[in-house]
Amino acid sequence: MSITTILSQLSQGMIISVEIFVLTLLFSLPLGLIVSFGRMSKNKILQQIVKIYIAIMRGTPLMLQLMAIYFAPYYLFGLKITTQYRFTAVIIAFSINYAAYFAEIYRGGIESMPIGQYEAAKILGYNKGQTFFKIILPQVIKRILPSITNETITLVKDTSLAMVISVAEMFTIAQRISARETSMFPLVIAGIFYFIFNYIVAFIMEFIEKKYRYYEG
Amino acid sequence: MRMEKSMNLVEMKHVRKQFDGLQVLSDISISVKEGEVVSIIGPSGSGKSTLLRCATLLENMDAGELSYHGEKVVWEEKGKAVTASHKEIKRISRNFGLVFQSFHLFPHYNVLKNVMDAPVCVDKVPKEEAKRRAMDLLKQLGLEDKAYNYPCQLSGGQQQRVSIARALALQPNVLFFDEPTSALDPELTSEVLKVIKDLAKQRMTMIIVTHEMKFAKEVSDRIIFMEGGVIVEEGTPEELFLSKNPRVQEFIGKLEE
Ligand SMILES: Nc1ncnc2c1ncn2[C@@H]1O[C@H](COP(=O)(O)OP(=O)(O)OP(=O)(O)O)[C@@H](O)[C@H]1O
Numbered sequence: 001m002s003i004t005t006i007l008s009q010l011s012q013g014m015i016i017s018v019e020i021f022v023l024t025l026l027f028s029l030p031l032g033l034i035v036s037f038g039r040m041s042k043n044k045i046l047q048q049i050v051k052i053y054i055a056i057m058r059g060t061p062l063m064l065q066l067m068a069i070y071f072a073p074y075y076l077f078g079l080k081i082t083t084q085y086r087f088t089a090v091i092i093a094f095s096i097n098y099a100a101y102f103a104e105i106y107r108g109g110i111e112s113m114p115i116g117q118y119e120a121a122k123i124l125g126y127n128k129g130q131t132f133f134k135i136i137l138p139q140v141i142k143r144i145l146p147s148i149t150n151e152t153i154t155l156v157k158d159t160s161l162a163m164v165i166s167v168a169e170m171f172t173i174a175q176r177i178s179a180r181e182t183s184m185f186p187l188v189i190a191g192i193f194y195f196i197f198n199y200i201v202a203f204i205m206e207f208i209e210k211k212y213r214y215y216e217g
Numbered sequence: 218m219r220m221e222k223s224m225n226l227v228e229m230k231h232v233r234k235q236f237d238g239l240q241v242l243s244d245i246s247i248s249v250k251e252g253e254v255v256s257i258i259g260p261s262g263s264g265k266s267t268l269l270r271c272a273t274l275l276e277n278m279d280a281g282e283l284s285y286h287g288e289k290v291v292w293e294e295k296g297k298a299v300t301a302s303h304k305e306i307k308r309i310s311r312n313f314g315l316v317f318q319s320f321h322l323f324p325h326y327n328v329l330k331n332v333m334d335a336p337v338c339v340d341k342v343p344k345e346e347a348k349r350r351a352m353d354l355l356k357q358l359g360l361e362d363k364a365y366n367y368p369c370q371l372s373g374g375q376q377q378r379v380s381i382a383r384a385l386a387l388q389p390n391v392l393f394f395d396e397p398t399s400a401l402d403p404e405l406t407s408e409v410l411k412v413i414k415d416l417a418k419q420r421m422t423m424i425i426v427t428h429e430m431k432f433a434k435e436v437s438d439r440i441i442f443m444e445g446g447v448i449v450e451e452g453t454p455e456e457l458f459l460s461k462n463p464r465v466q467e468f469i470g471k472l473e474e
Protein backbone atom coordinates (compact mmCIF):
# COMPACT_ATOMS: atom_id res chain seq x y z
CA MET A 1 0.00 0.00 0.00
CA SER A 2 1.50 3.29 -1.07
CA ILE A 3 1.83 6.31 1.15
CA THR A 4 -0.60 8.24 -1.02
CA THR A 5 -3.33 5.61 -0.64
CA ILE A 6 -2.79 5.50 3.11
CA LEU A 7 -2.95 9.27 3.31
CA SER A 8 -6.04 9.47 1.14
CA GLN A 9 -7.79 6.86 3.30
CA LEU A 10 -6.73 8.66 6.45
CA SER A 11 -7.95 11.97 5.10
CA GLN A 12 -11.47 10.50 4.86
CA GLY A 13 -11.19 9.82 8.57
CA MET A 14 -9.87 13.30 9.25
CA ILE A 15 -12.96 14.83 7.71
CA ILE A 16 -15.20 12.69 9.94
CA SER A 17 -13.18 13.66 13.02
CA VAL A 18 -13.44 17.35 12.18
CA GLU A 19 -17.17 16.93 11.56
CA ILE A 20 -17.68 15.30 14.96
CA PHE A 21 -15.72 18.11 16.56
CA VAL A 22 -17.58 20.95 14.83
CA LEU A 23 -21.07 19.49 15.22
CA THR A 24 -20.49 18.65 18.88
CA LEU A 25 -19.46 22.23 19.64
CA LEU A 26 -22.31 23.60 17.58
CA PHE A 27 -24.89 21.67 19.63
CA SER A 28 -23.26 21.44 23.05
CA LEU A 29 -22.35 25.11 23.51
CA PRO A 30 -25.96 26.41 23.32
CA LEU A 31 -27.34 23.26 24.96
CA GLY A 32 -24.91 23.75 27.84
CA LEU A 33 -26.26 27.25 28.40
CA ILE A 34 -29.82 25.92 28.57
CA VAL A 35 -28.73 23.14 30.93
CA SER A 36 -27.01 25.69 33.17
CA PHE A 37 -30.30 27.61 33.40
CA GLY A 38 -31.95 24.39 34.57
CA ARG A 39 -29.15 23.82 37.05
CA MET A 40 -29.65 27.34 38.48
CA SER A 41 -33.45 27.18 38.27
CA LYS A 42 -35.52 28.17 41.29
CA ASN A 43 -37.65 25.11 40.55
CA LYS A 44 -36.15 22.53 42.92
CA ILE A 45 -37.38 19.53 40.92
CA LEU A 46 -35.92 20.76 37.65
CA GLN A 47 -32.71 21.68 39.42
CA GLN A 48 -32.47 18.19 40.90
CA ILE A 49 -33.10 16.48 37.57
CA VAL A 50 -30.41 18.55 35.89
CA LYS A 51 -28.02 17.85 38.75
CA ILE A 52 -28.48 14.10 38.27
CA TYR A 53 -28.04 14.43 34.51
CA ILE A 54 -24.78 16.34 34.98
CA ALA A 55 -23.57 13.84 37.59
CA ILE A 56 -24.16 10.91 35.20
CA MET A 57 -22.54 12.67 32.25
CA ARG A 58 -19.46 13.57 34.23
CA GLY A 59 -19.37 10.44 36.38
CA THR A 60 -19.39 7.74 33.71
CA PRO A 61 -17.03 7.16 30.77
CA LEU A 62 -17.99 8.88 27.55
CA MET A 63 -17.25 5.61 25.78
CA LEU A 64 -19.97 3.89 27.76
CA GLN A 65 -22.43 6.71 27.07
CA LEU A 66 -21.62 6.41 23.39
CA MET A 67 -22.48 2.72 23.40
CA ALA A 68 -25.63 3.33 25.44
CA ILE A 69 -26.90 5.91 22.94
CA TYR A 70 -25.96 3.66 20.04
CA PHE A 71 -27.74 0.57 21.35
CA ALA A 72 -30.66 2.41 22.98
CA PRO A 73 -33.03 2.29 19.98
CA TYR A 74 -32.65 -1.48 19.85
CA TYR A 75 -32.88 -2.28 23.54
CA LEU A 76 -35.54 0.29 24.37
CA PHE A 77 -37.72 0.20 21.27
CA GLY A 78 -36.61 -2.90 19.42
CA LEU A 79 -35.61 -0.81 16.41
CA LYS A 80 -33.02 -2.02 13.95
CA ILE A 81 -29.79 -0.05 14.21
CA THR A 82 -28.75 1.33 10.85
CA THR A 83 -25.24 2.30 9.78
CA GLN A 84 -26.27 5.92 9.24
CA TYR A 85 -27.38 6.03 12.86
CA ARG A 86 -23.81 5.45 14.00
CA PHE A 87 -22.71 8.97 13.18
CA THR A 88 -25.90 10.46 14.62
CA ALA A 89 -25.33 8.49 17.83
CA VAL A 90 -21.84 9.92 18.12
CA ILE A 91 -23.11 13.48 17.74
CA ILE A 92 -25.92 12.92 20.27
CA ALA A 93 -23.66 11.28 22.84
CA PHE A 94 -20.89 13.85 22.45
CA SER A 95 -23.29 16.81 22.52
CA ILE A 96 -25.14 15.79 25.67
CA ASN A 97 -21.89 14.84 27.36
CA TYR A 98 -20.11 18.07 26.53
CA ALA A 99 -23.23 20.12 27.30
CA ALA A 100 -22.98 18.86 30.88
CA TYR A 101 -19.40 20.06 31.20
CA PHE A 102 -20.16 23.37 29.49
CA ALA A 103 -23.21 23.87 31.73
CA GLU A 104 -21.03 23.78 34.81
CA ILE A 105 -18.59 26.20 33.22
CA TYR A 106 -21.40 28.61 32.31
CA ARG A 107 -22.84 28.31 35.79
CA GLY A 108 -19.49 29.14 37.37
CA GLY A 109 -19.18 32.16 35.10
CA ILE A 110 -22.72 33.40 35.64
CA GLU A 111 -22.50 32.98 39.41
CA SER A 112 -19.22 34.87 39.48
CA MET A 113 -20.88 37.98 38.07
CA PRO A 114 -21.28 40.74 40.65
CA ILE A 115 -24.91 41.42 41.61
CA GLY A 116 -24.28 45.11 40.91
CA GLN A 117 -24.34 44.47 37.17
CA TYR A 118 -27.86 43.07 37.43
CA GLU A 119 -28.97 45.91 39.69
CA ALA A 120 -27.53 48.61 37.43
CA ALA A 121 -29.29 47.03 34.44
CA LYS A 122 -32.55 46.79 36.36
CA ILE A 123 -32.46 50.43 37.42
CA LEU A 124 -31.76 51.45 33.82
CA GLY A 125 -34.85 49.56 32.71
CA TYR A 126 -33.29 46.68 30.78
CA ASN A 127 -35.60 43.69 30.71
CA LYS A 128 -34.44 40.22 31.75
CA GLY A 129 -33.44 39.13 28.25
CA GLN A 130 -31.52 42.32 27.49
CA THR A 131 -29.80 42.12 30.87
CA PHE A 132 -28.67 38.58 30.25
CA PHE A 133 -27.66 38.75 26.62
CA LYS A 134 -26.26 42.30 26.49
CA ILE A 135 -24.79 42.81 29.92
CA ILE A 136 -24.14 39.47 31.61
CA LEU A 137 -23.35 36.91 28.90
CA PRO A 138 -20.59 38.87 27.09
CA GLN A 139 -18.76 39.29 30.39
CA VAL A 140 -19.35 35.65 31.31
CA ILE A 141 -17.88 34.51 27.98
CA LYS A 142 -14.71 36.47 28.62
CA ARG A 143 -14.39 34.91 32.05
CA ILE A 144 -14.97 31.32 30.95
CA LEU A 145 -12.97 31.27 27.72
CA PRO A 146 -9.90 29.59 29.29
CA SER A 147 -12.09 26.73 30.62
CA ILE A 148 -13.86 26.44 27.27
CA THR A 149 -10.46 26.17 25.58
CA ASN A 150 -9.54 23.26 27.86
CA GLU A 151 -12.74 21.42 27.01
CA THR A 152 -12.37 21.94 23.26
CA ILE A 153 -8.84 20.53 23.36
CA THR A 154 -10.12 17.47 25.21
CA LEU A 155 -12.89 17.17 22.65
CA VAL A 156 -10.37 16.95 19.79
CA LYS A 157 -8.82 13.91 21.42
CA ASP A 158 -12.18 12.47 22.48
CA THR A 159 -13.37 12.29 18.86
CA SER A 160 -11.26 9.12 18.61
CA LEU A 161 -13.72 7.41 21.00
CA ALA A 162 -16.18 7.17 18.11
CA MET A 163 -14.10 4.12 17.24
CA VAL A 164 -16.04 1.98 19.74
CA ILE A 165 -19.12 2.03 17.54
CA SER A 166 -17.05 1.72 14.36
CA VAL A 167 -17.51 5.21 13.05
CA ALA A 168 -14.77 5.67 10.48
CA GLU A 169 -13.09 8.66 12.02
CA MET A 170 -9.37 9.28 11.87
CA PHE A 171 -8.27 6.93 14.61
CA THR A 172 -10.49 4.04 13.54
CA ILE A 173 -9.06 4.12 10.04
CA ALA A 174 -5.50 4.59 11.23
CA GLN A 175 -5.81 1.53 13.42
CA ARG A 176 -7.39 -0.57 10.67
CA ILE A 177 -4.64 0.23 8.18
CA SER A 178 -2.02 -0.25 10.85
CA ALA A 179 -3.30 -3.75 11.66
CA ARG A 180 -3.63 -4.74 8.00
CA GLU A 181 -0.22 -3.43 6.96
CA THR A 182 1.46 -4.28 10.27
CA SER A 183 2.95 -0.80 10.26
CA MET A 184 3.08 1.93 12.86
CA PHE A 185 3.14 4.57 10.16
CA PRO A 186 -0.65 5.28 10.03
CA LEU A 187 -0.74 5.67 13.80
CA VAL A 188 2.13 8.13 13.69
CA ILE A 189 0.23 10.13 11.07
CA ALA A 190 -2.85 10.00 13.32
CA GLY A 191 -0.81 11.34 16.23
CA ILE A 192 0.49 14.19 14.10
CA PHE A 193 -3.03 14.92 12.92
CA TYR A 194 -4.44 15.28 16.44
CA PHE A 195 -1.49 17.41 17.41
CA ILE A 196 -1.92 19.81 14.49
CA PHE A 197 -5.70 19.84 14.95
CA ASN A 198 -5.26 20.89 18.57
CA TYR A 199 -2.63 23.42 17.63
CA ILE A 200 -5.12 25.09 15.30
CA VAL A 201 -7.89 24.93 17.93
CA ALA A 202 -5.61 26.49 20.53
CA PHE A 203 -4.61 29.18 18.04
CA ILE A 204 -8.24 30.06 17.29
CA MET A 205 -9.17 30.10 20.97
CA GLU A 206 -6.23 32.35 21.75
CA PHE A 207 -7.34 34.67 19.00
CA ILE A 208 -10.83 34.85 20.53
CA GLU A 209 -9.40 35.40 24.00
CA LYS A 210 -7.28 38.24 22.63
CA LYS A 211 -10.35 39.82 21.07
CA TYR A 212 -11.95 39.89 24.52
CA ARG A 213 -8.90 41.56 26.03
CA TYR A 214 -10.08 45.03 25.00
CA TYR A 215 -11.25 45.59 28.56
CA GLU A 216 -10.21 44.33 31.98
CA GLY A 217 -12.60 42.85 34.42
CA MET B 218 -53.34 61.82 36.42
CA ARG B 219 -52.28 65.45 36.24
CA MET B 220 -49.76 66.45 38.85
CA GLU B 221 -50.15 69.55 40.90
CA LYS B 222 -47.20 71.83 41.49
CA SER B 223 -47.21 71.05 45.17
CA MET B 224 -47.56 67.31 44.78
CA ASN B 225 -44.69 65.29 46.13
CA LEU B 226 -42.44 63.79 43.51
CA VAL B 227 -41.37 61.00 45.83
CA GLU B 228 -43.42 59.91 48.78
CA MET B 229 -42.70 57.07 51.19
CA LYS B 230 -45.11 56.42 54.03
CA HIS B 231 -44.60 54.17 57.05
CA VAL B 232 -42.04 52.00 55.29
CA ARG B 233 -40.90 48.90 57.14
CA LYS B 234 -38.25 46.40 56.18
CA GLN B 235 -36.76 43.39 57.94
CA PHE B 236 -33.82 41.21 57.04
CA ASP B 237 -34.11 37.80 58.67
CA GLY B 238 -35.72 39.14 61.82
CA LEU B 239 -33.58 42.28 61.95
CA GLN B 240 -35.75 45.40 61.69
CA VAL B 241 -33.73 47.62 59.35
CA LEU B 242 -36.40 50.22 58.61
CA SER B 243 -39.19 50.95 61.07
CA ASP B 244 -41.91 53.32 60.05
CA ILE B 245 -39.97 55.63 57.75
CA SER B 246 -41.87 58.42 56.01
CA ILE B 247 -40.20 60.77 53.58
CA SER B 248 -41.56 63.13 50.96
CA VAL B 249 -39.59 65.07 48.42
CA LYS B 250 -40.87 67.83 46.18
CA GLU B 251 -39.81 68.64 42.67
CA GLY B 252 -36.48 70.49 42.64
CA GLU B 253 -35.64 69.60 46.22
CA VAL B 254 -32.27 68.25 47.30
CA VAL B 255 -32.46 66.03 50.36
CA SER B 256 -29.47 64.46 52.06
CA ILE B 257 -29.69 61.42 54.27
CA ILE B 258 -27.01 61.02 56.91
CA GLY B 259 -26.52 58.61 59.75
CA PRO B 260 -24.16 56.01 61.15
CA SER B 261 -23.25 52.81 59.35
CA GLY B 262 -25.99 50.19 59.45
CA SER B 263 -28.75 52.71 60.12
CA GLY B 264 -30.63 51.58 56.99
CA LYS B 265 -29.82 54.39 54.55
CA SER B 266 -28.93 52.11 51.65
CA THR B 267 -31.89 49.88 52.38
CA LEU B 268 -34.15 52.91 52.22
CA LEU B 269 -32.82 53.90 48.79
CA ARG B 270 -33.06 50.31 47.63
CA CYS B 271 -36.71 50.19 48.68
CA ALA B 272 -37.39 53.50 46.96
CA THR B 273 -35.82 52.20 43.73
CA LEU B 274 -37.49 48.78 43.99
CA LEU B 275 -34.24 46.85 44.28
CA GLU B 276 -35.66 45.64 47.57
CA ASN B 277 -39.27 44.82 48.43
CA MET B 278 -40.53 46.56 51.50
CA ASP B 279 -42.55 44.61 54.08
CA ALA B 280 -45.10 47.34 54.70
CA GLY B 281 -45.81 50.94 53.80
CA GLU B 282 -46.40 53.00 50.73
CA LEU B 283 -44.30 54.32 47.88
CA SER B 284 -45.47 56.69 45.19
CA TYR B 285 -44.01 58.88 42.47
CA HIS B 286 -45.99 61.95 41.43
CA GLY B 287 -48.87 60.59 43.46
CA GLU B 288 -48.95 57.35 41.52
CA LYS B 289 -48.73 54.43 43.86
CA VAL B 290 -46.04 51.81 43.20
CA VAL B 291 -46.32 50.02 46.52
CA TRP B 292 -49.22 50.19 48.92
CA GLU B 293 -50.70 48.22 51.75
CA GLU B 294 -53.53 45.75 51.62
CA LYS B 295 -54.51 43.91 54.79
CA GLY B 296 -51.27 44.94 56.45
CA LYS B 297 -49.07 43.62 53.64
CA ALA B 298 -47.19 45.55 51.01
CA VAL B 299 -48.47 45.03 47.46
CA THR B 300 -46.57 46.09 44.38
CA ALA B 301 -48.05 47.51 41.19
CA SER B 302 -48.15 45.37 38.06
CA HIS B 303 -44.99 44.74 36.09
CA LYS B 304 -46.13 47.11 33.37
CA GLU B 305 -46.98 49.89 35.80
CA ILE B 306 -43.64 49.50 37.53
CA LYS B 307 -41.82 49.72 34.22
CA ARG B 308 -43.55 53.00 33.45
CA ILE B 309 -43.27 54.57 36.90
CA SER B 310 -39.63 53.44 37.31
CA ARG B 311 -38.65 55.87 34.61
CA ASN B 312 -39.11 58.61 37.19
CA PHE B 313 -35.95 57.71 39.03
CA GLY B 314 -32.29 56.92 38.54
CA LEU B 315 -29.79 55.55 41.03
CA VAL B 316 -26.06 56.18 41.33
CA PHE B 317 -24.23 53.44 43.21
CA GLN B 318 -21.33 53.74 45.58
CA SER B 319 -19.21 51.46 43.39
CA PHE B 320 -20.50 52.74 40.04
CA HIS B 321 -21.43 49.38 38.48
CA LEU B 322 -20.55 50.58 35.00
CA PHE B 323 -20.69 47.96 32.26
CA PRO B 324 -17.00 47.09 31.81
CA HIS B 325 -17.40 45.68 28.29
CA TYR B 326 -18.95 48.90 26.95
CA ASN B 327 -17.01 52.07 26.34
CA VAL B 328 -18.05 55.26 28.07
CA LEU B 329 -20.28 56.44 25.24
CA LYS B 330 -22.06 53.11 24.98
CA ASN B 331 -22.53 52.95 28.75
CA VAL B 332 -24.36 56.26 28.53
CA MET B 333 -26.35 55.79 25.33
CA ASP B 334 -27.24 52.11 25.45
CA ALA B 335 -30.18 52.30 27.84
CA PRO B 336 -31.84 55.20 25.97
CA VAL B 337 -31.52 53.21 22.73
CA CYS B 338 -32.51 49.79 24.09
CA VAL B 339 -35.02 50.77 26.71
CA ASP B 340 -36.47 54.09 25.56
CA LYS B 341 -36.08 53.37 21.82
CA VAL B 342 -34.42 56.74 21.22
CA PRO B 343 -32.91 56.80 17.69
CA LYS B 344 -29.18 56.02 17.81
CA GLU B 345 -28.05 59.34 16.38
CA GLU B 346 -30.07 61.34 18.86
CA ALA B 347 -29.04 59.15 21.79
CA LYS B 348 -25.44 59.65 20.80
CA ARG B 349 -25.81 63.40 20.56
CA ARG B 350 -27.48 63.53 23.95
CA ALA B 351 -24.84 61.29 25.48
CA MET B 352 -22.03 63.45 24.07
CA ASP B 353 -23.71 66.58 25.47
CA LEU B 354 -23.92 64.97 28.89
CA LEU B 355 -20.31 63.82 28.76
CA LYS B 356 -19.25 67.34 27.83
CA GLN B 357 -21.28 68.76 30.68
CA LEU B 358 -19.53 66.37 33.09
CA GLY B 359 -16.09 67.05 31.60
CA LEU B 360 -15.70 63.63 30.02
CA GLU B 361 -15.95 64.34 26.29
CA ASP B 362 -12.39 63.14 25.64
CA LYS B 363 -13.13 59.84 27.40
CA ALA B 364 -16.10 58.83 25.24
CA TYR B 365 -14.24 55.97 23.58
CA ASN B 366 -12.34 54.76 26.64
CA TYR B 367 -13.39 51.73 28.64
CA PRO B 368 -14.29 52.08 32.34
CA CYS B 369 -11.12 50.21 33.36
CA GLN B 370 -9.07 53.02 31.81
CA LEU B 371 -10.67 55.72 33.97
CA SER B 372 -10.04 56.97 37.49
CA GLY B 373 -12.70 56.29 40.12
CA GLY B 374 -13.90 59.88 39.94
CA GLN B 375 -14.27 59.69 36.17
CA GLN B 376 -16.08 56.36 36.46
CA GLN B 377 -18.51 57.83 38.95
CA ARG B 378 -19.15 60.79 36.64
CA VAL B 379 -19.84 58.36 33.80
CA SER B 380 -22.32 56.52 35.99
CA ILE B 381 -24.02 59.85 36.75
CA ALA B 382 -24.17 60.59 33.02
CA ARG B 383 -25.60 57.12 32.41
CA ALA B 384 -28.36 57.78 34.94
CA LEU B 385 -29.06 61.25 33.54
CA ALA B 386 -29.28 59.96 29.98
CA LEU B 387 -32.66 58.46 30.78
CA GLN B 388 -33.86 61.90 31.91
CA PRO B 389 -35.16 60.86 35.32
CA ASN B 390 -37.22 63.21 37.46
CA VAL B 391 -35.33 62.28 40.58
CA LEU B 392 -31.85 60.93 41.10
CA PHE B 393 -30.85 58.85 44.13
CA PHE B 394 -27.21 58.69 45.19
CA ASP B 395 -25.92 56.08 47.62
CA GLU B 396 -22.65 57.38 49.01
CA PRO B 397 -21.39 58.43 45.59
CA THR B 398 -17.94 59.37 46.85
CA SER B 399 -17.26 56.73 49.51
CA ALA B 400 -15.23 54.59 47.12
CA LEU B 401 -13.09 57.55 46.04
CA ASP B 402 -9.87 59.16 47.21
CA PRO B 403 -10.32 62.65 48.67
CA GLU B 404 -8.90 64.32 45.53
CA LEU B 405 -11.40 62.51 43.34
CA THR B 406 -14.29 63.15 45.70
CA SER B 407 -14.41 66.86 44.97
CA GLU B 408 -14.84 66.43 41.20
CA VAL B 409 -17.88 64.22 41.76
CA LEU B 410 -19.34 66.52 44.40
CA LYS B 411 -18.93 69.45 42.02
CA VAL B 412 -20.99 67.62 39.40
CA ILE B 413 -23.75 67.00 41.94
CA LYS B 414 -23.68 70.65 43.02
CA ASP B 415 -24.04 71.69 39.38
CA LEU B 416 -27.07 69.43 39.09
CA ALA B 417 -28.53 71.03 42.21
CA LYS B 418 -28.11 74.45 40.58
CA GLN B 419 -30.12 73.15 37.62
CA ARG B 420 -32.89 72.23 40.08
CA MET B 421 -32.48 68.49 39.64
CA THR B 422 -34.42 66.66 42.35
CA MET B 423 -31.95 64.55 44.30
CA ILE B 424 -31.87 62.31 47.35
CA ILE B 425 -28.32 61.78 48.49
CA VAL B 426 -26.94 59.43 51.11
CA THR B 427 -23.59 60.87 52.10
CA HIS B 428 -20.98 61.14 54.80
CA GLU B 429 -19.68 64.46 53.42
CA MET B 430 -21.12 66.90 55.96
CA LYS B 431 -19.79 70.09 54.41
CA PHE B 432 -21.20 69.07 51.05
CA ALA B 433 -24.55 68.05 52.55
CA LYS B 434 -24.79 71.43 54.28
CA GLU B 435 -24.04 73.31 51.06
CA VAL B 436 -26.17 71.38 48.64
CA SER B 437 -29.24 70.30 50.60
CA ASP B 438 -32.56 71.97 51.12
CA ARG B 439 -33.20 69.43 53.83
CA ILE B 440 -31.17 66.89 55.77
CA ILE B 441 -32.51 63.72 57.32
CA PHE B 442 -30.63 62.03 60.13
CA MET B 443 -31.33 58.32 60.43
CA GLU B 444 -30.32 55.88 63.11
CA GLY B 445 -31.45 52.36 63.88
CA GLY B 446 -33.98 52.35 61.07
CA VAL B 447 -35.85 55.46 62.17
CA ILE B 448 -35.64 59.13 61.27
CA VAL B 449 -34.22 60.79 64.35
CA GLU B 450 -34.25 64.34 63.04
CA GLU B 451 -35.15 66.16 59.88
CA GLY B 452 -34.78 69.80 58.89
CA THR B 453 -32.87 72.44 56.99
CA PRO B 454 -29.07 72.19 57.21
CA GLU B 455 -29.06 75.05 59.75
CA GLU B 456 -31.60 73.29 61.93
CA LEU B 457 -29.67 70.04 61.85
CA PHE B 458 -26.29 71.57 62.49
CA LEU B 459 -27.75 73.45 65.46
CA SER B 460 -29.70 70.44 66.70
CA LYS B 461 -30.06 69.93 70.44
CA ASN B 462 -30.26 66.16 69.97
CA PRO B 463 -27.04 64.75 71.44
CA ARG B 464 -26.91 61.86 68.90
CA VAL B 465 -27.14 64.27 65.98
CA GLN B 466 -24.58 66.59 67.55
CA GLU B 467 -22.20 63.76 68.20
CA PHE B 468 -22.53 62.34 64.68
CA ILE B 469 -22.13 65.65 62.89
CA GLY B 470 -19.32 66.68 65.20
CA LYS B 471 -17.42 63.48 64.50
CA LEU B 472 -17.61 63.84 60.75
CA GLU B 473 -16.83 67.52 60.65
CA GLU B 474 -13.50 67.10 62.42
N1 LIG C 1 -29.47 41.87 51.90
C1 LIG C 1 -29.36 41.93 53.23
N2 LIG C 1 -29.52 40.83 53.99
C2 LIG C 1 -29.41 40.88 55.33
N3 LIG C 1 -29.14 42.00 56.03
C3 LIG C 1 -28.96 43.13 55.34
C4 LIG C 1 -29.06 43.17 53.90
N4 LIG C 1 -28.84 44.43 53.49
C5 LIG C 1 -28.61 45.15 54.60
N5 LIG C 1 -28.68 44.39 55.71
C6 LIG C 1 -28.51 44.85 57.10
O1 LIG C 1 -29.37 45.94 57.29
C7 LIG C 1 -28.76 46.93 58.09
C8 LIG C 1 -28.81 48.28 57.38
O2 LIG C 1 -27.97 48.20 56.24
P1 LIG C 1 -27.78 49.40 55.23
O3 LIG C 1 -26.87 48.93 54.19
O4 LIG C 1 -29.12 49.89 54.80
O5 LIG C 1 -27.10 50.49 56.16
P2 LIG C 1 -26.45 51.87 55.74
O6 LIG C 1 -27.08 52.89 56.60
O7 LIG C 1 -26.50 52.05 54.30
O8 LIG C 1 -24.94 51.67 56.22
P3 LIG C 1 -23.57 52.21 55.55
O9 LIG C 1 -23.41 53.62 55.98
O10 LIG C 1 -22.53 51.32 56.14
O11 LIG C 1 -23.71 52.04 54.08
C9 LIG C 1 -27.36 46.44 58.40
O12 LIG C 1 -27.37 45.88 59.71
C10 LIG C 1 -27.12 45.39 57.36
O13 LIG C 1 -26.28 44.38 57.87
Ligand SMILES: [Mg+2]
Nearest residue numbers: 265266267396
Ligand atom coordinates in the same frame (compact mmCIF):
# COMPACT_ATOMS: atom_id res chain seq x y z
MG1 LIG D 1 -25.08 52.10 52.72
